[in-house]
Amino acid sequence: MTVTREITVRVLKHDGAEHRRWKATLSHREKDLIVLEAEFDIDVTHELLGQIKRNTRTIEYYWLNRWYNVFRFLKDDGSTRLWYCNINTPPQLERNTLSYIDLDIDILVQSDFSFQVLDEDEFETNSIMYGYSEKETSAAHSAVHEVMEMIEQRRFPFLLESSVFAVGNL
Helix, strand or coil, X not given: CCCCEEEEEEEECCCCCEEEEEEEEEEEEEXXXXXXXXXXXXXXXXXXXXXXXXXXXXXXXXXXXXXXXXXXXXXXXXXXXXXXXXXXXXXXXXXXXXXEEEEEEEEEEECCCCEEEECHHHHHHHHHHCCCCHHHHHHHHHHHHHHHHHHHCCCCCCCCHHHCCCCCCC
């Protein structure tokens, strides 16, 4: 099913405080998978990603039943620059707002599929400060392993652009 509508994405900290917010367009919905397209509306300097220029396009993959999401950053020609994976609670979609709690751990994946797990120290600190439950802690660690396996096996969405929505990849 292909539809187009504006979605507000809200990233929350564990205490419910809003961390980030942006607008995106719903481009694909299939069962528990939601695919959004977005553009950065400001220039951003990121410690590992470098300069992210205004109008940089992303394709964002959210599963309503998984503890992670995946952002595919695009080059100007539409090819993949890199993937950035966030470990988080399963998102909630209410009306035109998609919200999730960021659980700090991230995975940076280069276009050659090399990757590094980031911010594990931040996860440990925040798990104490915010009192992450055993379920959240366990699910976050499992999500890291699941995403690493997806990368290593080149499973959706870590595919060549031509096969992003190929049957069986979702």
